[in-house]
Amino acid sequence: MAEVRLENVVKMYGKKMAIRGVSFTCREGEFFSILGPTGAGKTTILKMIAGIENVTSGTIYFDDRVIHHLPPQERNVSMAFETYNLYPHMTVYDNIAFPLRAPRWRLKLTPAEEKRRVEEIASFLGIEKLFDRLPQNLSGGQKQRVSLARALVRRAEVYLLDEPIAHLDAKLKFSTQTLLKEFAQQYGSTVIYVTHDFREALALSDQMVVLRRGVVEQEGTPEEVYYSPRTDFVGRLVGDPPMNLIDGEVIFQGEEVTFRKGEDFVFRLRGELAGKAKEVIQERNGKPMVCLGIRPEHIRLGEERSSENSFALPIYAVIHESESSVVTFRLRDNTFLYVRTVGFCKYGKAERVWLDFNPDWIFFYRKTVEVAKEGSSER
Amino acid sequence: MELIERGEGEMNGVGNVFFWIITFFVLFVIVAPLAWIYLTAFKAPNDIFATEAKKLIFFQPTTENFHRLFREFPFWDNFLNTVIISVSSTVVVLVIASLAAYSFARWNTGKGHLLFNTISTRMFPGVVAAIPFFVMYRNLGLLDTRFGLTLLHIYFNVSFATFLLYGFFKEIPEELEQAAMIDGYSRADIFRRVVLPLVRPGIAVTAVFCLVWSWNEFLFSFLFTRMAARPVTVLISSFWGSIEVQYGPMAAGAAIAILPTLLVSWFMQRYIIRGLTFGAVKG
Numbered sequence: 301m302a303e304v305r306l307e308n309v310v311k312m313y314g315k316k317m318a319i320r321g322v323s324f325t326c327r328e329g330e331f332f333s334i335l336g337p338t339g340a341g342k343t344t345i346l347k348m349i350a351g352i353e354n355v356t357s358g359t360i361y362f363d364d365r366v367i368h369h370l371p372p373q374e375r376n377v378s379m380a381f382e383t384y385n386l387y388p389h390m391t392v393y394d395n396i397a398f399p400l401r402a403p404r405w406r407l408k409l410t411p412a413e414e415k416r417r418v419e420e421i422a423s424f425l426g427i428e429k430l431f432d433r434l435p436q437n438l439s440g441g442q443k444q445r446v447s448l449a450r451a452l453v454r455r456a457e458v459y460l461l462d463e464p465i466a467h468l469d470a471k472l473k474f475s476t477q478t479l480l481k482e483f484a485q486q487y488g489s490t491v492i493y494v495t496h497d498f499r500e501a502l503a504l505s506d507q508m509v510v511l512r513r514g515v516v517e518q519e520g521t522p523e524e525v526y527y528s529p530r531t532d533f534v535g536r537l538v539g540d541p542p543m544n545l546i547d548g549e550v551i552f553q554g555e556e557v558t559f560r561k562g563e564d565f566v567f568r569l570r571g572e573l574a575g576k577a578k579e580v581i582q583e584r585n586g587k588p589m590v591c592l593g594i595r596p597e598h599i600r601l602g603e604e605r606s607s608e609n610s611f612a613l614p615i616y617a618v619i620h621e622s623e624s625s626v627v628t629f630r631l632r633d634n635t636f637l638y639v640r641t642v643g644f645c646k647y648g649k650a651e652r653v654w655l656d657f658n659p660d661w662i663f664f665y666r667k668t669v670e671v672a673k674e675g676s677s678e679r
Numbered sequence: 680m681e682l683i684e685r686g687e688g689e690m691n692g693v694g695n696v697f698f699w700i701i702t703f704f705v706l707f708v709i710v711a712p713l714a715w716i717y718l719t720a721f722k723a724p725n726d727i728f729a730t731e732a733k734k735l736i737f738f739q740p741t742t743e744n745f746h747r748l749f750r751e752f753p754f755w756d757n758f759l760n761t762v763i764i765s766v767s768s769t770v771v772v773l774v775i776a777s778l779a780a781y782s783f784a785r786w787n788t789g790k791g792h793l794l795f796n797t798i799s800t801r802m803f804p805g806v807v808a809a810i811p812f813f814v815m816y817r818n819l820g821l822l823d824t825r826f827g828l829t830l831l832h833i834y835f836n837v838s839f840a841t842f843l844l845y846g847f848f849k850e851i852p853e854e855l856e857q858a859a860m861i862d863g864y865s866r867a868d869i870f871r872r873v874v875l876p877l878v879r880p881g882i883a884v885t886a887v888f889c890l891v892w893s894w895n896e897f898l899f900s901f902l903f904t905r906m907a908a909r910p911v912t913v914l915i916s917s918f919w920g921s922i923e924v925q926y927g928p929m930a931a932g933a934a935i936a937i938l939p940t941l942l943v944s945w946f947m948q949r950y951i952i953r954g955l956t957f958g959a960v961k962g
Contacts, residue, residue: 352857372860385858389876402863450862 301490302362302457303328304349309358309368311344311514318344320514321358326507328363329488331481333501335525336511337537342494343382345511346460349492350379362457373404379460380451382494384443386435392446393418393431399454407454421453424479440467445476452483459491465500477503498538502526510534527595532665535593541626541638544599545671546592550577559592562632565611567592567657577664591667596640598661601627601647602654609657613637618645629655635671716937719930720744727926744927752914753906754932761910761936763825765893768832772889773882775833776840781874783841784848785856794845800838809902816903825908831899836889843888847881848874883950891940911936 304326311319319341326332334342347353349360351372360368367375378399386395396418400407409417422428425445435443444467451459465476481504484491495501501508502522510517510525510533518530529535535543548561550569557574559567569577581588605612616636617628625645629637639655647653718736719727726738748754779797782788789796812831813822821827851874859869875882897912904913915936918929944951 347857350857350861352860372857373863373865377861379858379861381854381858383854385852385854387855387859387873398859399862403868404863404865454862 301328301488304332304458304490304492305361306345306349307359307361309345309348309360310356311341311348311353312356318514319348319356322511322514322516323358324509324516324519326490326492328490329484330506331484331491331493331504333493333495333505333508334511335495335498335501335508335537337496339513340511341514342496342511343462344514346379346462346492346494349458350377350460351375376405376457377460378451378454378456378458380448380462380464382463382466384435384447386438386443386446386450388435390434391431392422392427392433392435392438395435395446396422396449396453399450405454417453418449421449424452424483425449425476441469441472444468448476455487457490459489460494461491462494463496464493466495466497480504498540502538510537512537527661529593529663531668532591532593533669535595535663535665536669536671539595541596541640543593543595544637545665545667545669546631546635546637547589547667547671548592550581550588550590552588559590561592564613564632568608570659573659573662573664580664580666582666589667591665593663593665594657594661596626596638597642598658599637599639600656600658601639601641601645602656605654606656609659610654611657612652612654614650614652615647616649618647618649620644713937716930716933719926720934722927722930724927744931748928748931752928752932753909754911754914754935757909757911757914758936760825760904760908761894761912764829764832764908764910765890768829768836768893769886769889771829771833772836772840773886776837776844776885777875777878777882779837779841780844781848781870783845784851785853794841797838798842801835801842805835805898809899812899813902822903823905823908828900828903828908828910831903832893832896835899836892839892840885840889843885844878844881847878851877880950883947887943887947887951890943894936894940 305324307323308321309319309323310317310321322341322345324332334345336342344353348355348368351367351370351374355368358368359366362375387398390398397414399405400409400414400417419428422431425448427442427445427449430438430442430446435446438446444464448461448464451461451464461480464480465473468476477500480491483489493501493504502525505522507520508522508525509519512533518525518534525534526538529538529543532543532545536545546561546565548559548565551558551560557569557577559569559577577590577592580590582590600606602610613629613631615627616630619626619628624643625641627639627641627645627647629639631637637655718738721740721742721744722738723741723743726734729738783794788794816822816827819827821830855873855877856869859873864872895912896910897916900910900913901916904910911932915929915932918925918932
């Protein structure tokens with residue numbers, strides 16, 4: 301097991317900068333996730349740690365050893381690829397046993413020991429019945445589990461998992477997550493896990509980074525990332541429905557500071573909030589603008605005005621989920637506002653209700669993402 | 680429903696007729712010369728030159744031509760030359776070409792120029808190369824040696840084999856090799872345990888092509904050998920003398936000489952078809 305540290309790592313593909321100075325530390329025995337949308341550079345980072353992509357500049361350490369100049373064989377990592385990369389001419393058993401047979405690790409297992417190791421990991425992942433099959437005769441989900449088994453069968457210093465459960469169906473996804481967590485704890489393994497699904501990252505990680513176009517947007521525990529997103533991008537990426545982002549003007553009148561979005565959304569900023577907003581003010585079209593963010597569960601619905609942070613709006617749509625409901629409102633400029641209610645929502649469409657914003661959970665950001673309006677698509 | 684079925688049936692009828700006409704034509708073009716060789720090989724001299732049509736097929740078979748071939752001519756010595764030259768050149772070609780093709784396919788060695796240069800040795804007529812080679816061989820004492828002819832066959836087949844294998848190696852995803860590197864294998868081990876098994880159909884196809892080419896090669900064998908290293912193709916051509924054409928021993932020699940290539944092609948048929956369509960449909 302090892303600690304993995306990246307210091308100011310840059311990766312260029314020709315003139316295109318894919319990774320723009322990424323630094324983070326994954327401590328020994330930690331389950332560490334890299335979360336980001338498609339094209340953020342997650343897989344590139346993983347491949348640089350594995351040694352199959354060169355580092356353009358910067359340093360990668362395992363504990364205190366600089367390793368980014370070493371070939372993959374010298375790094376003692378193991379990796380599950382998103383594209384599986386199973387050896388097509390070998391059976392499932394041989395595929396899983398392949399890393400155990402590499403002369404490099406000097407394991408010299410007897411056939412019986414090898415069989416025990418392969419069977420252990422295969423039964424862990426529920427693929428022990430597929431041993432004699434060739435990869436071409438497996439379904440996507442089966443291939444993915446075989447590839448995961450091949451990555452986990454050997455005791456490596458670092459396990460690199462690239463979207464290892466993305467192609468499993470919902471039930472298997474859940475059970476495999478549990479297994480992965482169990483595996484990591486049982487062996488105290490250092491795991492670096494790449495995903496585009498915030499749920500997986502929040503569920504599994506001890507520590508995580510959110511990546512955007514080759515830059516780390518936030519590093520922290522899942523709790524920190526979820527409850528105090530550092531940028532509007534993180535708020536938007538993590539959470540479903542995503543964090544509400546309202547782009548508006550800050551108006552100073554003597555001591556009083558207000559946030560205003562059109563005619564229907566005026567909000568007085570008291571105490572700390574005014575300070576927070578001032579920090580991130582941007583001049584746009586000659587106006588001081590900020591982006592207000594609040595998670596859907598931090599807005600409460602009521603029939604009456606309960607505080608001065610309340611607004612009345614007609615309901616646009618209600619979606620009932622198993623243990624909660626998502627209520628959508630539409631502001632006058634066509635931005636949507638999402639509210640998550642605990643339990644079954646009793647209000648109906650077009651009903652006018654009061655939205656009470658909890659000031660403790662309001663954040664202000666410099667605007668860096670364009671929030672989709674009606675009729676456009678995000679990203 | 681009925682209408683459509685009948686329509687299809689009619690189409691099949693017309694299609695069938697064409698199919699069989701073309702099949703018979705192709706079969707005739709391929710089989711007729713072979714049949715002629717095998718029939719002639721077993722004919723007595725009188726039957727070979729008989730003008731009656733029925734004598735073409737109905738005659739008293741004899742092995743006289745084979746006896747003459749083995750008694751009066753160094754057939755088996757020449758046959759052995761052919762075997763040694765074609766097999767050894769094919770083996771060497773496969774070793775060189777597979778490594779070269781892998782290097783071209785994986786690392787783009789020479790940025791395409793080297794690959795083009797290699798292939799271009801096949802683009803000029805062989806005769807053009809014959810003169811400088813001949814002078815060189817005379818000075819080096821390589822004329823009329825198996826080693827010399829093997830070298831020439833290697834030279835000509837390496838380019839073709841490299842070109843053919845390049846396509847097969849190109850089909851293997853690089854990520855597969857990266858996975859094997861992470862699994863702890865060295866480049867050489869990966870080549871042996873991952874890459875080679877995957878290009879096996881390609882190597883089989885290439886081997887057959889090289890073997891058959893070298894087996895049938897005539898021009899250079901004719902120019903560069905006299906007696907000691909003479910392959911069977913040159914021997915057979917020598918029956919076409921200035922005074923008479925000895926059809927009997929010629930047909931007998933050809934009948935034996937084409938057997939191995941026929942058999943190899945037959946057994947490798949499955950591989951060849953799979954090899955040539957390799958990559959056309961991704962599995």
